[in-house]
Amino acid sequence: MATTVANRAIKARAKASPDRIQDNIQNDRYVKAGAIHTNDILHVAETEELSSNDLPGGNVSVPLSLWLEEKEAILARGGVVAVQIAADEAPADIADDLDRIDMIVLPFVNFVDGRSYSHAHKLRLRHGYAGEIRAVGDVNFDQLSFLTRVGVDAFELREGANHETALRAFNEFSEVYQPAADDGRLIFSRRRQVH
Amino acid sequence: MYQYDQVDKTIVSERVAQFRDQVQRHLAGELSAADLQPLRLRNGLYMQIHAHMLRVSIPYGMLKAEQMRTLAEIARKYDRGYGHFTTRQNIQFNWPELADVPDILEDLSKVEMHAIQTSGNCIRNISSDQYAGVAIDEIADPRPYCEILRQWSTLHPEFYWLPRKFKIAVTGASNDRAAVQFHDIGLEIIKNEQNELGFRVYVGGGLGRTPIIGKVIKEFLPREDILSYCEAILRVYNLHGRRDNKNKARIKILVKAMGIDAFRDAVEADWENFKDGELKLHDTDFETMQKFFPLPAYEDLSAGDARVEKWLNLDNRFADWYLNNTTAHRQAGYRIVNVSLKEHGIAPGDATDEQMDAMADIAEQYSFGEIRVTHEQNLVLVDVRESDLLEVWKALDAERLATPNIGSVNDMICCPGLDFCSLANATSIDIAKQINEKFDDFSELYDIGEVKLKMSGCMNACGHHHVGHIGVLGVDKKGEEWYQLTVGGDASNQAALGTHLGPAIAKDKVSDAISDILEVYREQRDDSERLVDTFRRVGIEPFKERVYQEVA
Numbered sequence: 001m002a003t004t005v006a007n008r009a010i011k012a013r014a015k016a017s018p019d020r021i022q023d024n025i026q027n028d029r030y031v032k033a034g035a036i037h038t039n040d041i042l043h044v045a046e047t048e049e050l051s052s053n054d055l056p057g058g059n060v061s062v063p064l065s066l067w068l069e070e071k072e073a074i075l076a077r078g079g080v081v082a083v084q085i086a087a088d089e090a091p092a093d094i095a096d097d098l099d100r101i102d103m104i105v106l107p108f109v110n111f112v113d114g115r116s117y118s119h120a121h122k123l124r125l126r127h128g129y130a131g132e133i134r135a136v137g138d139v140n141f142d143q144l145s146f147l148t149r150v151g152v153d154a155f156e157l158r159e160g161a162n163h164e165t166a167l168r169a170f171n172e173f174s175e176v177y178q179p180a181a182d183d184g185r186l187i188f189s190r191r192r193q194v195h
Numbered sequence: 196m197y198q199y200d201q202v203d204k205t206i207v208s209e210r211v212a213q214f215r216d217q218v219q220r221h222l223a224g225e226l227s228a229a230d231l232q233p234l235r236l237r238n239g240l241y242m243q244i245h246a247h248m249l250r251v252s253i254p255y256g257m258l259k260a261e262q263m264r265t266l267a268e269i270a271r272k273y274d275r276g277y278g279h280f281t282t283r284q285n286i287q288f289n290w291p292e293l294a295d296v297p298d299i300l301e302d303l304s305k306v307e308m309h310a311i312q313t314s315g316n317c318i319r320n321i322s323s324d325q326y327a328g329v330a331i332d333e334i335a336d337p338r339p340y341c342e343i344l345r346q347w348s349t350l351h352p353e354f355y356w357l358p359r360k361f362k363i364a365v366t367g368a369s370n371d372r373a374a375v376q377f378h379d380i381g382l383e384i385i386k387n388e389q390n391e392l393g394f395r396v397y398v399g400g401g402l403g404r405t406p407i408i409g410k411v412i413k414e415f416l417p418r419e420d421i422l423s424y425c426e427a428i429l430r431v432y433n434l435h436g437r438r439d440n441k442n443k444a445r446i447k448i449l450v451k452a453m454g455i456d457a458f459r460d461a462v463e464a465d466w467e468n469f470k471d472g473e474l475k476l477h478d479t480d481f482e483t484m485q486k487f488f489p490l491p492a493y494e495d496l497s498a499g500d501a502r503v504e505k506w507l508n509l510d511n512r513f514a515d516w517y518l519n520n521t522t523a524h525r526q527a528g529y530r531i532v533n534v535s536l537k538e539h540g541i542a543p544g545d546a547t548d549e550q551m552d553a554m555a556d557i558a559e560q561y562s563f564g565e566i567r568v569t570h571e572q573n574l575v576l577v578d579v580r581e582s583d584l585l586e587v588w589k590a591l592d593a594e595r596l597a598t599p600n601i602g603s604v605n606d607m608i609c610c611p612g613l614d615f616c617s618l619a620n621a622t623s624i625d626i627a628k629q630i631n632e633k634f635d636d637f638s639e640l641y642d643i644g645e646v647k648l649k650m651s652g653c654m655n656a657c658g659h660h661h662v663g664h665i666g667v668l669g670v671d672k673k674g675e676e677w678y679q680l681t682v683g684g685d686a687s688n689q690a691a692l693g694t695h696l697g698p699a700i701a702k703d704k705v706s707d708a709i710s711d712i713l714e715v716y717r718e719q720r721d722d723s724e725r726l727v728d729t730f731r732r733v734g735i736e737p738f739k740e741r742v743y744q745e746v747a
Contacts, residue, residue, distance in 0.1 A: 090434075112233055112316070114356025118433050121353050126468060141226075142217065142234055149352035162225065172213045175205045177346045178422075179473040180353065186422075186473050187202060187346055188480040 017110040019088035020063070021045050025107070025136050025156070029163055031144075032132075032154040034170060036163045039156060041082060043105055043136055052077070061105040061134075064089050071097065082134075087115040091122045091129075098129045106152065108137035117150045124151035124181035144169040151181030196259055196565060197342045197487045199307045206350065207304045210311055214238050215297035222294070237317060237355070239310030240296055244617050249288045249296060250313040251303060255323035255341040255365070256284030256568040260555040263566055265306045267551035273299055278551070280536060280544040282608055282659060283362070284322050284568040285313055289615055311349055316357045316444075318348035318429070322364045324372045325569040328488055329577045331525050335384045335392055337367035339484035340421065343476070347422050354429045358436035359444035361429070362401075374570065374686035376400045376409040377662060379446045380428060385415065393417045398428060398458070399450030400690075402656035407447045408690045410455040412462065418481065423474040427466035431458070491563040491578050496528025500581040515599040515637060516588055521579075528581055532562070534574040534591060535598040535606065539631040542624045543609040544572030553594040561587050571608055571647075573601065603640040604648050604709070605631055608659055612652030612669065613676070619652035621669025621676035626650060626705050633706035643713050645725045647686070662686035664727040665709060666693040678705050682712060682738055683730040694735045697743055711741045 025043040029036055042056060046063035052073040061082035062074055075081060082103035085091060104123060106116040123129040134154035135147050144155060144166060157166060176184040217234050220226040239250040266286055270278045273295050274288045281287055291299060303309055312319055321341045328336045344363060366373040367384040375381030381397035394416045400409025416424050432446045450458045507514045522531045537543050554574060558566045561583045562576035569575060579587055591597040600606050612623030634640055649663030660666035666681035678700050681693025700708050715737050716726045
């Protein structure tokens with residue numbers, strides 16, 4: 001039947017994305033605590049021969065692998081200490097270093113990949129990380145409120161995003177059903193106190 | 196029935212506002228179709244062959260009369276006068292306009308309904324036993340647990356972007372009517388030796404391209420740990436499930452790859468960290484929730500009804516309906532009435548707005564205003580007085596809702612198939628019609644007895660063909676529709692996948708092949724054997740021989 005052809009294209013989905021960012025990410029703004037701020041951090045993509053000597057001046061976030069190999073050199077650079085945990089990596093690999101790190105960066109290659117939500121959750125609740133957790137890459141209006149719930153507190157939006165509109169995203173829900181890394185509580189435990 | 200409190204109301208109405216905003220941003224060009232897609236899916240809105248399709252959640256298949264009226268009104272106002280009840284106890288509307296969907300969701304919210312997470316790679320509607328609360332074989336009412344799981348899983352921030360969809364089913368009865376062994380998580384309520392309630396937890400079951408029977412991950416999970424344990428399973432899956440190939444992304448593939456023991460170890464290791472934390476439930480939580488599902492105010496009646504007895508002898512049509520479509524109830528003087536949505540010539544599971552309104556009226560008058568949806572795509576009135584059965588039958592019959600074919604070959608499960616679905620390879624609705632026409636002699640149907648016939652238009656298996664006593668799968672062969680048959684699948688406690696009969700069969704020969712299978716069964720059956728029992732005893736060969744002898 002001819003009509004079946006019309007929406008065949010819908011079936012075609014993007015091929016699987018890589019787990020790591022392929023290029024450096026540099027945004028001029030980021031969102032934190034309900035406001036838009038000027039950004040000065042470059043997120044350096046992982047390459048095979050990357051070493052701390054190659055890092056440009058100024059604030060950078062480094063891939064986890066570089067941190068694990070050269071953490072002393074990175075600390076010696078001064079400035080903001082920021083380490084990326086990619087979707088296929090794990091906060092546990094860096095658990096002992098967390099008190100020396102100012103910022104954990106969670107790079108999103110594709111916003112539909114939800115692994116970093118569990119990373120953020122573990123960083124906050126399992127490892128007690130109190131520094132900044134920043135989502136970068138394919139980060140959009142419609143992910144902001146749940147990312148906030150799992151413990152992400154800074155956002156560099158995808159290129160071309162409307163930052164002013166995005167500020168609205170944090171207020172979409174005033175109630176929650178389950179605990180997360182924010183102060184949300186299990187609905188049944190709240191009701192227990194009422195009854 | 197569960198009633199929303201202020202928190203539930205706020206979440207659902209804010210969800211409507213959120214979706215309205217997303218649609219407006221899309222129509223204003225700020226949100227691309229590609230970016231809107233996963234968002235609309237998480238509100239049940241698909242793009243199908245001809246139009247959008249909206250899937251509305253019916254948590255564990257329970258509806259109040261007023262909710263059914265709203266569904267009827269939506270079918271009338273925004274659709275073409277009908278809806279399609281699905282194998283996951285939901286309802287789908289096939290023709291809504293995108294711009295209308297926020298209004299539809301708003302109408303739904305007024306009767307405490309929504310379409311949240313009825314699609315997309317997230318935790319879907321919790322399904323359960325359609326006889327929950329009234330079944331004679333029930334250990335405990337599963338509905339309070341279903342509702343607790345529904346709330347916990349709704350807008351769960353960590354598990355909203357899973358590798359693939361995630362389905363949870365709960366049964367509280369010794370005969371599993373919720374197919375829990377074919378779900379991502381299956382929960383079977385059991386009691387331990389101390390008579391405490393808990394769950395046997397299955398993980399990694401499912402149909403689709405790779406049908407797998409769920410494995411037991413926990414023999415006995417105390418009921419207070421249900422949320423934390425599910426959370427641990429979900430976290431391991433979220434982090435480690437495959438994301439590179441959507442055909443291999445379900446949890447069943449992960450469990451198979453890791454092995455159940457390694458998977459269990461990973462879950463238990465994660466669970467250890469938070470099992471006694473905020474997610475631990477208290478006895479009062481279950482008691483509070485159970486109060487939403489009280490026993491109806493049954494009258495003190497004795498079993499049996501003289502007028503029904505009399506009419507069983509006087510009217511064959513009534514007798515056929517009584518015997519096939521009604522079942523025993525725990526409460527003396529009451530029966531469970533199954534309402535067939537398998538009228539001949541109608542797509543299985545479809546109901547018109549008029550039928551939905553009639554169901555609401557009948558439920559209000561005769562069954563405490565409550566209606567259930569079954570995963571076999573029928574409806575149920577669970578609490579009908581025996582003395583009202585004649586009136587209920589007449590009222591249903593007037594709306595063509597009394598076809599006496601529950602449990603028979605004609606009571607088939609069927610996906611929408613190529614007529615509506617953009618994934619399908621083949622038609623399933625045409626085949627349903629062909630089968631209905633072939634088996635139009637009800638006395639023959641009754642002689643054949645219980646046959647679960649399940650049909651899918653493609654390997655995604657929305658029609659659960661793998662677990663049909665007879666399974667039919669539509670395949671595409673060089674642009675033609677062909678059908679592969681299986682025999683001996685079973686979704687109940689004796690979970691089994693069907694055995695392949697042989698090469699695919701041409702479209703116009705499907706009902707002949709099914710007829711052959713049933714003929715072999717009738718020749719070879721012992722005493723009270725059902726088809727599936729005979730198959731277990733004699734194997735596939737006799738069936739195969741007969742079917743292909745004639746085809747060749």
